[in-house]
Amino acid sequence: MKHLSNISLKDHNTLKINASCSNFYVIENKNDLSEMIKINLGGSRHVLGAGANVLFKSDFKGTILQIVMNEISVLKESTKHVEVEADAGVVWNDLVEWSVNNNLGGIENMTSIPGLVGAAAVGNIAAYGQNISDVCVGLTAYEFETGRFKNFSSQECGFSYRESIFKNELNDKYLILSVIVRFNKNPEINSEYWSKKHGSVGDVLKDNGKPPYTLRNVVDAIIKIRRSKFPDMNEFGTAGSFFKNPLVSKGELESIRKLVPNVQYYPVEALHYVDNLLSVDSDFVKIAAGDILDNGMGYKGKWSGNVGLYKNHALVLVTNGEATGEEVDEFAKKVSEDFYKFCSVNLEREVVTI
Ligand SMILES: Cc1cc2nc3c(=O)[nH]c(=O)nc-3n(C[C@H](O)[C@H](O)[C@H](O)COP(=O)(O)OP(=O)(O)OC[C@H]3O[C@@H](n4cnc5c(N)ncnc54)[C@H](O)[C@@H]3O)c2cc1C
Structure with a gap:
């Protein structure tokens, strides 16, 4: 099994944080798995994928395991x-x-x-x-x-x-x-998702060609939408949406709408925005935190040192590749605190902080 000691994790997390790690094991096949079982993995331990959803706040003084078996x-x-x-x-x-x-x-x-x-x-x-x-x-x-x-x-x-x-x-x-x-085996095209800014997947499909649409057409349409929304990972450090969209009651939504009249929301069980509260059966909705950060708080595109919120999507935290984990953590804390001050709603992290 591949074992590396005292390595930098900068290439192992998409926020590009230059934290170090004491022991890094890579599990490449079934033999490695049997070997891993024999190793004493006591103490601090973390399983790492591609590091696209983690923030290393500081150096990791423990063992990281990464599984790369890929059949x-x-x-x-x-x-x-x-x-x-x-x-x-x-x-x-x-x-x-x-x-x-x-x-x-x-x-x-x-x-x-x-x-x-x-x-x-x-x-x-x-x-x-x-x-x-x-x-x-x-x-x-x-x-x-x-x-x-x-x-x-x-x-x-x-x-x-x-x-x-x-x-x-x-x-x-x-x-x-x-x-x-x-x-x-008989795929149904799912093109319902829409947002104010990017329109619907269906619209992009129509722009790109005529029905009947294939799965490849859907992939192409979504890649087009994602390119306009997410930063180029070669240019920025990012973990995608750093925060989750908060769950609020319909009453809270009404208060937030006084602050951000066009805030987008969607039913808890759905994965696309709606534009009519009457169509929502449950008492709670998810609100687009990015809308509040952008239209309510003017946070979109704002930077503090090496960390900022992406200019095209305020829920996406970005770094210039030089930020420390501590800096990102502090910036994210400040965003959450300001969010709470603005609309009395907790902004939780989607990203796992280690
Ligand atoms: C530009 C960008 C866009 C994104 N867009 C989306 C999106 O549209 N939708 C979405 O849902 N997410 C999105 N994400 C977030 C991210 O891609 C996902 O969360 C992804 O699943 C993280 O995968 P990873 O392998 O990098 O996991 P890591 O970040 O390495 O790990 C995430 C968590 O999973 C645990 N883990 C990883 N592998 C294992 C394992 N084998 N066994 C046990 N635990 C494990 C880790 O310990 C950690 O707690 C985006 C991220 C970026 C950077």
Whole structure:
């Protein structure tokens, strides 16, 4: 098994934080897995994917494990579905490409999300109306404490908005080894997602061509939208949306609308914005925190030293590649505090701070 000591993590996190780590193990195959089981992994330990959703606040004085096993295998097939097991180290976008090339529907709207398959389940990734929890049938993981392997059903993964049991009760207790995804052999195009700024996926599809649309058309449309929204990762350090969209009651939404009249919101169970509160059955909605930071607080595009909020999307924190973890942490704290002062709503981090 590849073992590195006292290395910089700068190339292992997309915020480009130059923290160091004492021990870094890379699990490349099943033999490495057996070897890892023999190593004493006591003390501080962290499982790292591609580092696209983590903030290293300071040097990590412990052991980092990274799984890069990356096979995709078909487990079973029926007339309607194909179940596929993807190793935790498969690059998420490679799985999207694999599915689109095989005309299998279910994750095409989640194209171009950085990171690996294992972390996709941990963070219950979602984008443009699709959600990994809708297609994940289950996963296999290794329990550090007992040395046992365990299968989790989708229900046992405890998925909710950008959360799973592995980010909460079972945080750092398991190493996810593989994830099972059920694909649709007769894909339905999901183009409902819309936002004030970017229009709907359907609009972009129309601009690009005529129906019937293919999964590849959807991928191309979403890449176009994402390019206008997210920073170029070669130019900036970023972890995507640094904060979560807060959950507020309809009453709170009304107060926020007095501050930001056009704030966007969506029902908790949906993954796209709506423009009529009457169409929302539940008492709570998710609000677009980026809208509040931008239109209410004028925070979009603002920098303090080496850290800022991206000029095209205020929920996306960016660095110039020189920021320390401490600086990012302080900046993010200030944004949350100011957000609370502005609208009395807590702005929680989506990014895992280590
Ligand atoms: C430009 C940009 C755009 C983004 N857009 C989106 C988006 O549209 N939608 C979205 O949902 N997210 C988005 N993200 C966030 C990010 O891509 C996802 O959270 C992604 O799943 C992180 O993957 P990773 O492999 O980098 O995980 P890491 O950041 O390395 O890890 C994240 C968490 O998962 C844990 N973990 C990782 N692998 C394992 C494993 N094998 N076993 C157990 N625990 C593990 C880690 O310990 C950590 O707690 C974006 C990020 C960026 C930089």
